Amino acid sequence: MKTSIYCICLLALSSTACNHMLDVKPAAFSAGENYYQTEQQVLRAVNGAYGTLQNLYTSDFWALTEMSADNTNYQYNASDRGAQQREEIDEFLITSSNNYVNTVWNQLYRNINQCNVIISRIDGVKFSSEATKLQYAGEAKFLRALYYFHLVRLFGGVPLNLKEAATPAEAFTPKRATVDEVYAQIIADAKDAVAGLPPNYTGSNVGRATKGAALTLLGDVYLTRKDYANAVTSLQQVLTLGYGLLPQYGDNFEPSRKNNIESVFSVQFNSGLETENSNYIFVFGPINGKKDLTGYNGNLGGNNTPTPGIYNAYEPNDARKAASVALYDSPTNTPFEEAKAFGGKLPFIKKYYHPPYERDGRANENWPVYRYAHVLLMLAEAINESGSGDPYPHLNLVRQRAGLLPLAGLGQAGFRDAIQHEQRVELAFENHRWYQLLRTGKTVDVMTEHGKAEKARLTRLSAASYDVKPYKLLFPIPEREIRLNGFEQNTGW
Numbered sequence: 158m159k160t161s162i163y164c165i166c167l168l169a170l171s172s173t174a175c176n177h178m179l180d181v182k183p184a185a186f187s188a189g190e191n192y193y194q195t196e197q198q199v200l201r202a203v204n205g206a207y208g209t210l211q212n213l214y215t216s217d218f219w220a221l222t223e224m225s226a227d228n229t230n231y232q233y234n235a236s237d238r239g240a241q242q243r244e245e246i247d248e249f250l251i252t253s254s255n256n257y258v259n260t261v262w263n264q265l266y267r268n269i270n271q272c273n274v275i276i277s278r279i280d281g282v283k284f285s286s287e288a289t290k291l292q293y294a295g296e297a298k299f300l301r302a303l304y305y306f307h308l309v310r311l312f313g314g315v316p317l318n319l320k321e322a323a324t325p326a327e328a329f330t331p332k333r334a335t336v337d338e339v340y341a342q343i344i345a346d347a348k349d350a351v352a353g354l355p356p357n358y359t360g361s362n363v364g365r366a367t368k369g370a371a372l373t374l375l376g377d378v379y380l381t382r383k384d385y386a387n388a389v390t391s392l393q394q395v396l397t398l399g400y401g402l403l404p405q406y407g408d409n410f411e412p413s414r415k416n417n418i419e420s421v422f423s424v425q426f427n428s429g430l431e432t433e434n435s436n437y438i439f440v441f442g443p444i445n446g447k448k449d450l451t452g453y454n455g456n457l458g459g460n461n462t463p464t465p466g467i468y469n470a471y472e473p474n475d476a477r478k479a480a481s482v483a484l485y486d487s488p489t490n491t492p493f494e495e496a497k498a499f500g501g502k503l504p505f506i507k508k509y510y511h512p513p514y515e516r517d518g519r520a521n522e523n524w525p526v527y528r529y530a531h532v533l534l535m536l537a538e539a540i541n542e543s544g545s546g547d548p549y550p551h552l553n554l555v556r557q558r559a560g561l562l563p564l565a566g567l568g569q570a571g572f573r574d575a576i577q578h579e580q581r582v583e584l585a586f587e588n589h590r591w592y593q594l595l596r597t598g599k600t601v602d603v604m605t606e607h608g609k610a611e612k613a614r615l616t617r618l619s620a621a622s623y624d625v626k627p628y629k630l631l632f633p634i635p636e637r638e639i640r641l642n643g644f645e646q647n648t649g650w
Contacts, residue, residue: 193278202275203293206300209268214424214524215436216264217257219461219588220246221311226590227607228467232444232459232495233617248622253633253650262635265304270322272301277321295353299366302346302374309339310592313631313647317342333644340382347375356398363416369398370422373527380535381596385543392536400529402558407480409528410508412521421527434519437509445489453517463504466607471582476560481585483507498614506586525587530555534580541572552576555583601625
């Protein structure tokens, strides 16, 4: 096989499911050209595409989008150094051969090709309803747009594969598209998704991508591109679709409250179905806390650990803090240097911790991709930057739910600082912090200061850690892709 971004995904060969709407049985699939003949077969392929979305969010994707920023780091495990390359992401020490970066790149392209198969085949299938056909195509285009949105922010201009890769020759794309070309395709796919997706679902279909999810993605893209007028237009439409804030912030992450009025789009997990559970506490929890926290023997991962910076960022009486971060108190914390800043306790992400656990390794939390609170904060940012209205009501709705006083009279620059702070604490540990720093142009300054603080408290860090150069704001194209496909490497790597 000549290229690693080629995947034989002629079928949606995924046994993963999110709930009954995605309960796909792999034995029901057929191979080759004779598969995509019926509406039901396309549905199964679309359901399989949601399964590969699970695979992305249970990979080390969070390391590139959250641990790379100032919200989290890792618990150093002196007895097991197998994850050193993951730790290097946190410390800005990676090389182009980093296994975790390579895994995320490959997973994103596998998922894209699965969407491409659906988009390439759907016009040849007879549907009982044009609306159903538009929905399935819209779901595939929403997912493809989401994947390319991740790729372009992580790697810059990337190969733009838009058709089914049936052979290695077809998948071989030696030219990287420009950033503008990638964004143009993302916007086109998102607009098609807006046109084709329904505003909501019922029953077992709840959790699929909706018109609101596509509009939120489109607004996020416009905000990232500093096209504030279009961002306002897209995000204001989401406000008309029936979403709202839950009274209690922490309920967003409770397994019993999944797909609630605030959930715009979430990655679906179900611990009651084999292989469909999430595993975040087992990956993120303190290494030494498994028996106390989950009831099972062994170790947890010690990854994506909240930093003192995020722990201290919450204002006094902010209800989001207790729902977002927990502290593990145990005499076994003593060997771990990370506990010193927390009075001997070890921090971990509370959002993805809801015991009891009936089976070892089976958690039941969905991963929030977009919440209505995020929509309100993005809309407030876009209104402030465009000068097109009053951004305070949207910001203050989010603050009110957190138990905080409203803000007023800050001026444009002051509001900009306030909204950036609010986004950080509201969306902490939801894979948005790295992108927020990139969008606001503060990555180098914030991460340089963060690195100084980390090196002052953690003696394990080398002098080379957190050397935050501008070229490092893009991850390197994986060395394997450079070698096999001749892609041009990102500057500096």
